[in-house]
Amino acid sequence: GENVEQHPSTLSVQEGDSAVIKCTYSDSASNYFPWYKQELGKRPQLIIDIRSNVGEKKDQRIAVTLNKTAKHFSLHITETQPEDSAVYFCAEGDSSYKLIFGSGTRLLVRP
């Protein structure tokens, strides 16, 4: 069945360091891979997404890479700042526009 595995579940980094979160998926039909950031008590907000015809996408300090053969994709945050501290969720979607979410990664950026 459809499943998204996300690692690690928690990640602590020093301010200025990089953070990497990885997800693997099982559905070959998946063609859309968004990443959401959720601060405590707030709604999930899309921070970056990638489609299956692209291998990498970058937006300032964040980037996402996709390996369709291996069925995994990753979020990279460079020069981390305390305001990057939040829970990050990966998700996979297909042509039905339905999203399956990972279990989340709690990122803590230490000042």
Place this chain on the structure above:
Amino acid sequence: EAGVAQSPRYKIIEKRQSVAFWCNPISGHATLYWYQQILGQGPKLLIQFQNNGVVDDSQLPKDRFSAERLKGVDSTLKIQPAKLEDSAVYLCASSPGLDEQFFGPGTRLTVL
């Protein structure tokens, strides 16, 4: 542009009681989703509407949960009767029919 609106923001009920949540999507968005987010987990899709029709309700516990989207705009999600394990945040999201989904602030339900 106004975002997705949900009410109430918080609800506390006792088990076996009923509860209803309301969602108003972004104007013009044809697709509407209800998710259940249990503490410490990712959102889990309960039901997906396209206009006023159901696209996917495979994860909806139909013996106690129901949802409708009359006139293809607002939507309500109902739980009757509630169980302790229904304690969660219920998120509504809408989409213009493309991939990106926009989430509402959620309703935090506590079942005692």
